Every structure is written in structure tokens, then in C-alpha cells.
Amino acid sequence: MTPRAASPEKMHTLVIGAGQAGLATSYWLTQHGVEHQVLDRRDKLGGAWQDRWDSFYLNTPNFSFLLPDLTYSGTEPERFLPRDTVIGLFRDYAQRIAAPVRLGAEVLRIAQTDGGFAVETGRGAWLAHNVVLANGAFQLPRIPPAAVGLPPHVTQLHSHDYRNPAQLPPGAVLVVGTGQSGGQITEDLLDAGREVHLSVSACPEAPRRYRGQDILYWILQVNLHGPAYGINGLQVDQLPSPAARFMCNPLLSGNGGGHSIRLRGLGRRGVRLHGRFEGTDDGGLVFTDDLPQRLALVEAGFGQRLKLMADAYISAAGIDAPPAEPVTADDWLPSESGARLDLAAEGITSVIWCTGYGLDFSFLDIPVLDQWNYPRHTRGVTEVPGLYAVGLPWLTKHLSATLSVVGADAEFMAEHLAAR
Template structure:
């Protein structure tokens, strides 16, 4: 890995890659293999991408066999296990070293503008000029915090999961977690294990079984993404999404902690987590929540069977795979007492943890290429503006486009397109 210092004049390069996470490293590897001169710029002081923003007890939710960047698939002894945060970061740094990625860390890109058929790129370490620019900034850029956060009393500590590191970081007392995606669900378990009283405002992220028909569910989703089109199953391709908004839907709720396991909201409730509906507002020290918890739980539990299970079953049949029969999920109608308001003082809630995801921020672009969602208009990562590319965004071409298991396919295509220019 070549890390250079800033300050040289006349910095011109064929291709600039913006972002040094898994997407940036994958496209750098592919550009190098294609013989394209390039430079990668990373705003952080060290490589490791957004994984460095995860909490201390974080584990990948996808098994080790899915750690598969181009030229360096997982080769360890535990393919069905799950890497903790620091090992994911270490893998990315080793990958950059082995691939000889030309990277400048501590260099934030602040503006990308057209310049004589190429691009003028302003950075915290001075300007660059490039014939091509690849946006590899990822999907985890700006923490999304609801506007109602400003109405929560000042004595209650508020953190986004982006800032959360461990239970000791929070003041004594009960914790309200808003959102039940993968981060919200796993942190709820962590805080419960630490002896904290946890309140959980339930979103509509789907639950999924950790294992289905003899395999980790991620194995089936990877197979579907890679080989489903070969047997006429295209449900994990971007063209099959019901709307552009669906690109930002949350991932299925599972956990990679303790060797990997299912995460079920009703079970968390039985273990002491207090479940509530959607957080709708703040009124004189009370939190107002929706009264549709039963409907939300039913929707969360039904989603896998409505969307993913039929695709997996169809793939197993079409590909003539011998797999065990599906085990029906046991009926569960447990519900906690219903509440439409929570009094912060009465419940002893001293902190709120926003597990509400992130939003894209490509405001560095001085180019008219973003749609109403802030997503670049493109075809297979080739944007409408000649020479500008994107890689590593959610659902760029399919379900795996932002994942360690899938980003390499998009990166290879984009590198070929740049080389052909």
C-alpha cells in the first residue's frame, strides 16, 4: 500500500477514486489489473472504511465465506463464523497492502466539477485533475436523526449508533432505542446483557432466520444474486425493485454475535425489552408512540415468507439443489401491554439511541447527475456524466452491490469501462 503525502503541484491522474472502504479498494484492485493509472483518496487517517464507526461489540452479520473482495476471498478455517469489527478492518488493510493500492489517507474530497472534458477535484490537501472519477464513498455517510430529536429534553443523552461504542458510554438508567434494523436489534441485545432496561421503538425492518433449509440465509441470497438469473430468477436485481426508494430499505434482522443467531422482537420482549410502536413525537416530557405494535410485529415477521423465502425455494427447485425441507415457524402471538405514551421520568429513560440509519450525501458533486433521492443516475455504475462512475452503493445493480460479497462484480465492470475509454 502506497501512502503519499500532500503538496506536490500538477497532480494529474487518469482516474481518481473517492473513498477507501471496501468499494474503493475493490475498484482500485480492478483498475490496477486493467492497467489504468489511478489514485485513491480517503478522508480518514487510516483505512478500514465505515467499519471503524461500529461499536466495540460489533460482528459482521454475513458469514466469513461472504468476505470476498476481488483476488482475496476469505481463506481462514472458519467460513461459517462471523468476523468481529477489528478483524474486518484488519482484512481491508491487508487487502490494500497486498493489492498495492495507491492511497492517500487524510485527504477529504470537497468538490468535483467538470474541467476540459475531465474533472477538477478539490481536496483538503489541494486540487487534482482527472479524466475519470469513481465515487466509492459508500452508503454510511450522514447519520439520519429525526427532526423530533430536538424536542427531547436536554438532560436525556442522545446518540446515533454511529457514535455508540459500548454500554458504559451511556448514563445510568433505561435506554430507548429507536429503530429495529440490524444495529438496533443487536445493540438492544448487548444492552440487555449488560443489565440495562431497554425500550425499543419498533420499525418495519424484516426478521429473517439465520439458517434456512440447511444453509445460512446469506448463502442462499448470495447464490440467488450470482446465479438466479441463470435459471430465470431476477428478484435480487435492481430492475425488480418496486420503486427507487426500495434501494434504501433496511436489511433483514439477524445477528452474527456468539456464532450467529436469529433475532426475534417478540423474544426480546419476553426477555425484558419493552417494545413500543413507532416514535411519533414528544409532548411535555412524554414520548408519543403509535398504537400499531401488533400490526408492526406481524409485518416484520411475515416479510421473509412473503419476499425472500419464495425466491430461495424457487431457486433450490430450479437449480436442482438437494436441500432439507423448510421448517415452518412456530406461531407466536405474544404481545406486551400497549402504551401510546411514555413518560421519560417515570420510565427512568436517561438516553436515546437513534438506530435510524444513514442518508447519502454526494453534495461534493458540482454536476447535475443526482436523482430526487440523492442517488446518481446511472447504468451499472456508469453515470449520465461521461467519466463519472459510482460503486458500492446499495442496490447499484443488485442486492449485493454494497456488500463484501458483491461489490467486486460491479467494480470489475466499471474498471473495464474506464479502461475502454
């Protein structure tokens, strides 16, 4: 006889993901007395921070920890935490708030049933009245289709799988993308004495400090308090289009006490800068032939958006902040940067794709996703009763996926869920 499948476990609310969004959600559900279980595909707590490279530091200062029952009260609010400290911090947090986490429980399918949801996992099935999608924004590493044109002897890694320079074979390295990961991994390789080529994207540079504060301080204030002064540019309803939810974050680093990353500065250190990577052609790497224009675009980005909002907030709130430091013009350009690079002649043996992530809701057998694979929702409450989302970029505002805002979004969502 075929053994009978075990009956589904029943639970009032299931939270998918035990990263910062899932743990913040668990905290607030507990405060409201909501029976719940947190499911996570990983075997260990620590969320997506476990996917960062060895030398990684948080880009956000200690003062930006605003999770429920996890705020910073030490003597170094403007310092930055290394990866392993962050992982340990979240493991301690889960234990302190007694989050009911079940590890190694990858969710395979979620479908609607009468009065709730059927959830299939690698460790059994569940029936739940509510489901909270808290599986984060760093799920599917994006690698451009042009990657298939690279010869098989070239090692390819996404930033998701990069850990340190010793992982890579001897030879030069091409880093594709100049978001935060691309800039920081380039510095990591440089510090190890590696020869680096860097394909420049459109992510904006920004000063690490601006008008007397870490730039994240002003970004956080505009996120949290800007609307009270009529400054709404970092609220989700002010986005020019839904696609803008996936725009680049400013190019910054928390390493070495925190610093800006300037692409021209990397070039002066020996990094070979190129335009956007287009693909391969007969043993060559092809880039757009527009490096000067790209560098100008990257450098202008801060002044066109975040600077204006920070200045407007400082003025409207009547804050006595020092004036902005004058920006020194920099017209440095490499002596050569054509649109084509000979792979063999340059000795490039590795490519690291710092090209971001896509959302992964492939397990969701419910028609609630828009064309960008993003749940249709209002403040995390989806159009499907009982289905919620938290911890996604621009869920309610610019910093919704960060340690600073995810707790407040989780609190609102938990209140709505508890009132159902």
C-alpha cells in the first residue's frame, strides 16, 4: 500500500522568510497575540547577509537600526558593522524575541483555499488563514543573456556567490556593474593586488557625508519625516513609474569606517574603466563607447535628486546644518577606453556580475503579481484577502527594504492582519 501523506499542519498565519522582514513581522504578530510560524529555506538564521562577501560591511550606519526591540544605543552610532557581526546579531534577535522559526522549510507552492491558503514546503504542507511574504528583495541573481557568449574557460560568478579574491583563478577580473556591490567588490580585488576592469552602469555616486551628517542620516529623515514638511520624493506614490522601484542605490561603502566610491578615483588607482557591457564578438568583449558621458551621468545623479531633497528638508525643518562643501570638478579620463577589449590579450580569466537581483515569487500560485513580478498591494496589504507583503523595495517608501523602515511597515501590516 502507498503510505498516506501526512495531514497538513494548521496555522493562523505563516510568514515566509526569516530575514529582517520576517523577524520584524514575527515580533509584531506576537505583540498582537497572533499565532504564527516563520518558514525559511535556509538551514541557519541570518538571512541574505549570509550571501555577502567576506570583507562586506553594512552600508548603513549603526544609527539606522530601527527594528522593534533592536535599535542601536551604543557609543558609535556612525560606525558600520561587518557581515559576520550582522549575521550573529540577527540570530540573537530571533532568539530574544522567541520567533517561531522553522528552518530548512523551502516554500514550493502557495495557493488559495476556502478561507485561507494551502502552503507546500520541502518539510510538509500547511493550511493558513493568512500568509505574509517576507522573503526579501535579494532572491534571483540577475545575469545578462550576453554572459553565454563568454568562453568556458572564463570563471563567472554573480556577486551573490563571490566571497574573496582567492576564489578566482590568476589573471585579470572584469566586474560588470557599478552599484554598491560592484564598487565594493572592485575595491576588494584592488586591495588584493588584482588587475581589474570595470564596466560602468548608471548608478549614481554620492558623498558619504553631507552637511555635517552621514548621507544616510538625511535620506532616513526625508523618508520618515519629509512628508510633514511637504517633501514627498522618497514616498512610493511619487515614483515616476513602477519600474523605478528597482533603481540603483547610491554608490557608497561601509568599509574602513565608511567612504564614498568615486569611479574616476578607481581609475586613478589602476582600474580599467569601460562603458556598459554589451556582449562578446570573436574573442572580444564589447562595451558601449560612451565612458565620458556615463561618468558625467553618474556624478550628476546625487545633485539631481537626493541633494535637492536633503537641502529642502534641512531648510523646511529649520535645521542648523553646515553648508554643503563645494564639489571639485574632475575631468580625469583614462588614456584608452575603446568599445572593444581583447579577452586573451588582457588576460581576463574571471567575470563577476554585479548586476542585481530579481524578485522570486515563483512559488505563488495566485494571480497577484504585476508585470515586474511585484505583488499588487496597498501598504503591504495585497488585493488578495489574507495575503501580505513586507520588506520589498519601495513598499511604502525608498527605505522600505532596509533596517530603518521595514519594522514600521511590518507593524502596520501586523495591525491590519490582527484586525481581520
